[in-house]
Amino acid sequence: MTDMTPRERVLAALRMEELDRPPVAVFTQSATIGQMEALDVYWPEAHSDPRMMAKLSAGQADVLGFEAVRATFCLTSEAEVLGAEVDPGKMNSQPMLKSHPYKDAFKAKEEVDLPSPEEVLNSGRPKVILDAVEILVKEYGDRYPVIAGNTGPFTLAGHLADTENLVFGIIMSPDEVKKWVKAAAEYTDYFTQALSDAGADVVQMSEPTASCDLLSPEMFEEFASPYLKEGYAKLKGAKSCLHICGNTYPILEHMIATGADALSIEEKVDPVKAVESVAGRVPLVGNVGVVHPLLQGSPEDCIKHGKAVAAAGLNVVSPGCGLSALIPNENLLALVKSVKG
Amino acid sequence: MNAQAETLRKNLVDAIVECDIDKTKSNVEASRGILSPQEIIDALSEGMHEVGIKFERGKLFLPHVMVAANAMTSAVALIEGDLAESMTGGSRGHVVMGTVEGDVHDIGKSIVSTMLQCAGYDVNDVGRDVPTATFLEAVKEGNADVLGLSALMTTSMQTQKEVIETLIEKGMRKDVQVIVGGAPVTQAFSDKIGADGYSENASEAVKLVHRLLGN
Numbered sequence: 001m002t003d004m005t006p007r008e009r010v011l012a013a014l015r016m017e018e019l020d021r022p023p024v025a026v027f028t029q030s031a032t033i034g035q036m037e038a039l040d041v042y043w044p045e046a047h048s049d050p051r052m053m054a055k056l057s058a059g060q061a062d063v064l065g066f067e068a069v070r071a072t073f074c075l076t077s078e079a080e081v082l083g084a085e086v087d088p089g090k091m092n093s094q095p096m097l098k099s100h101p102y103k104d105a106f107k108a109k110e111e112v113d114l115p116s117p118e119e120v121l122n123s124g125r126p127k128v129i130l131d132a133v134e135i136l137v138k139e140y141g142d143r144y145p146v147i148a149g150n151t152g153p154f155t156l157a158g159h160l161a162d163t164e165n166l167v168f169g170i171i172m173s174p175d176e177v178k179k180w181v182k183a184a185a186e187y188t189d190y191f192t193q194a195l196s197d198a199g200a201d202v203v204q205m206s207e208p209t210a211s212c213d214l215l216s217p218e219m220f221e222e223f224a225s226p227y228l229k230e231g232y233a234k235l236k237g238a239k240s241c242l243h244i245c246g247n248t249y250p251i252l253e254h255m256i257a258t259g260a261d262a263l264s265i266e267e268k269v270d271p272v273k274a275v276e277s278v279a280g281r282v283p284l285v286g287n288v289g290v291v292h293p294l295l296q297g298s299p300e301d302c303i304k305h306g307k308a309v310a311a312a313g314l315n316v317v318s319p320g321c322g323l324s325a326l327i328p329n330e331n332l333l334a335l336v337k338s339v340k341g
Numbered sequence: 342m343n344a345q346a347e348t349l350r351k352n353l354v355d356a357i358v359e360c361d362i363d364k365t366k367s368n369v370e371a372s373r374g375i376l377s378p379q380e381i382i383d384a385l386s387e388g389m390h391e392v393g394i395k396f397e398r399g400k401l402f403l404p405h406v407m408v409a410a411n412a413m414t415s416a417v418a419l420i421e422g423d424l425a426e427s428m429t430g431g432s433r434g435h436v437v438m439g440t441v442e443g444d445v446h447d448i449g450k451s452i453v454s455t456m457l458q459c460a461g462y463d464v465n466d467v468g469r470d471v472p473t474a475t476f477l478e479a480v481k482e483g484n485a486d487v488l489g490l491s492a493l494m495t496t497s498m499q500t501q502k503e504v505i506e507t508l509i510e511k512g513m514r515k516d517v518q519v520i521v522g523g524a525p526v527t528q529a530f531s532d533k534i535g536a537d538g539y540s541e542n543a544s545e546a547v548k549l550v551h552r553l554l555g556n
Contacts, residue, residue: 093443093496096470164448168411170404171360213524214448216402246524290495291525296533324495 006067010145011201013315014239014262014283022310022317024339025068026060027147027204027241027264027285029322033092034329035059043325044088047073047095050131057136061144064329065336069140070147071132073322075206077125078151078187079159082115092325097159102180106161106169109176114183117190126191130198137199148200150192152207152242153185153227160184163209170219177223185227189234196238204241204264206322211246220251228258241285245321249273256282266320267292271312283315288335290321299334306338346375350384357388357412358395360405365412369419378423385413386459393456393544406543407448410455432463434554437479438489440469441500446493446523449543453489453522456543457550462487473504480508480517487550490536492523501526502534518553522546 004012009023036042039059046052053071060066076095080086083101105112120126129148136146151159157180158166169177192203210224232240242255243264252274255263263282265274267289278284288294288309293301309317317339323332342350349372356365365385372381392409395401401409417424438454440447447469454466467479480488488508492498501521508514518537521530531539538553540546550556 089443092499094494096443096445098445164407167404167448168407171408172362214403219402219404291498291527291530295495296530321495324498326496326499 005143006061007141007143007145007201010067010316011239014202016280016283016315021339021341022315023067024306024317024336025066025145025147026070026323027068027202027316027318028070028206028243028320029073029094029149030060030066030070031056031073031325032059032323032327032329032332033325034327034332035063036091036325038063038329042091043073043093044090044095047077047088048125048128050128050135053128053132054135054139057132058140058144060332061140064332065340066332067144068147069136069144070149070204071136071200072129072149075149075151075155075208076159077129078121078156078191081120081124081126082160082187084159094322094325100158100160100162102160103162103165106165106176106180109173114186117187121187121191121194126194130194133195133198133200141199141201145201146199147202147204147241148195148198148238149204149206150195151188152205152210152224153181153188153231154224155207155209156188157181157184158209166209167214170215170223174223181223181227185231188227189231192231192235192240193237196235200238202239202241202262203235204243205260206243206245208243208245211244212248212250213246217251217254220254225254225258228260232259232261243285249277252277262315264318264320268320271309271314275313284313285316285318286314287320288317290319290324290327294319294327294331294335295324297331299330302331302334303338306335310339342380346380349376350380353381353384353416354388354391357385357409358391360392360401360408360412362408362412362415365416366419369416373420373423378420381420382417382424385416386461389413389456389459390544393542393547397542397544403448403452406452410452413455413459433461433556434463434486434550435483436462436464436487436489436550437467437476437483437485438464438491439467439471439476439479440491440493440523441497441504442470442472443500444492444494444497445469447491449493449523450489450491453491453543453546456547460547460551462550473500473507476504477507477511477513480513485517486554487518487520489520489522489546492521492526495525498523498525498530501536505535520546520549520553
């Protein structure tokens with residue numbers, strides 16, 4: 001199995017085939033300053049230029065030896081083309097939403113005319129991401145799996161109508177919340193399919209606002225699940241991977257029930273317990289800690305954690321959440337080594 | 342407290358625990374003139390304390406806490422006029438709270454602010470995406486006892502450290518206790534950057550501030 005390409009290995013792992021070792025790949029935001037310096041491509045410019053984005057997206061493979069390439073570094077592009085103001089961030093910080101275009105409309109329970117998904121998602125930075133995926137497929141697709149990231153419906157609804165409105169609305173105006181998540185899902189579904197059509201092997205959808213830090217499992221089931229389920233049922237082509245931050249142990253069953261082809265989990269979930277609970281029904285991606293060991297630990301800590309996650313039986317060893325740009329190369333190299341040997 | 346007053350007091354506590362904004366407000370109206378403004382605030386705070394405990398135990402979730410906090414704030418607004426005249430209990434300390442620059446997450450931070458207010462602290466919530474200089478000004482101006490720094494991203498956590506370093510540079514570090522929080526933040530990180538305390542959630546944050554100030 002040593003002559004497998006990283007692409008074959010990752011796709012086999014996602015089919016839960018038996019392998020001599022799991023692949024090690026960053027399925028979440030992968031760019032770091034170490035890669036930017038090695039490739040001479042930097043944030044914030046790489047967020048809005050397809051060539052630069054593709055080059056930096058491949059940094060995890062080219063610079064560090066991970067077994068995937070992964071496009072886009074933030075969750076703000078969809079909201080931006082829908083009218084949210086975005087601060088582009090700096091070399092060491094991600095773009096940040098400065099406003100929510102439908103914050104007042106949510107409060108006033110207004111009916112609003114939203115633009116069509118085709119129109120907005122083929123413009124601006126979403127278009128940059130689609131182009132970057134095409135470049136990656138062309139230049140890396142024979143050897144590496146191309147992962148594309150996008151924003152889940154509940155999270156995007158929060159970006160559009162303000163997360164505080166959404167969370168408050170769960171108790172005070174539940175129908176309004178559902179209306180906005182449904183509206184956001186139109187964009188999410190369209191973009192997921194567009195990324196798949198651009199040639200992505202996996203679309204990793206991040207749904208951080210639906211985490212257990214914000215919603216109870218029952219709320220997740222009522223306000224987030226139905227829209228994820230509908231979207232996944234329609235998706236053709238790429239594998240879907242659902243990423244939710246925080247301790248998702250209480251909602252693993254609900255996450256499986258969305259029909260996602262793979263689940264990506266954070267370090268707050270015990271990897272052994274997660275594997276036991278999921279019991280081979282869906283592949284798991286994760287969950288080496290981003291803060292500890294990757295950001296703050298030593299290379300030895302990273303090796304220890306990488307080995308522990310692989311031994312627990314996660315199908316793809318990956319960081320549990322988007323990388324901090326400040327994580328040193330030696331820690332990421334140690335993680336790669338811990339799995340690949 | 343007579344039986345009628347005790348019933349009113351209990352209704353106030355219950356309305357907050359039920360996360361019912363309208364009920365809380367109508368119960369406050371019904372209590373005015375019978376309970377003192379201070380007694381009303383105490384009852385609402387007791388309710389918030391209970392909400393905090395239920396949140397910690399996983400019986401209530403963030404949406405409930407947000408609604409309860411809103412109920413508390415709207416109820417206090419109703420009696421603000423009465424309060425000014427009769428306020429007896431002094432503040433237990435001055436706290437400056439905010440989310441560090443480069444980070445716009447503030448739901449959790451706002452809840453910590455409300456809980457600290459309920460617990461008798463004078464809180465200056467300076468908002469989100471707050472430049473370091475603004476924190477320092479607010480600390481100086483209010484002669485703050487505690488500075489609370491929130492960060493929800495692995496990138497913005499570094500800014501918590503920068504704020505502490507700036508406090509040291511300006512010779513202000515010994516004047517104020519610094520507490521840190523936010524999803525990626527841990528006790529180990531707090532120790533590493535030289536903060537005085539970390540807490541995982543809002544109720545723990547209140548206990549932490551009590552402990553730091555000897556209350």
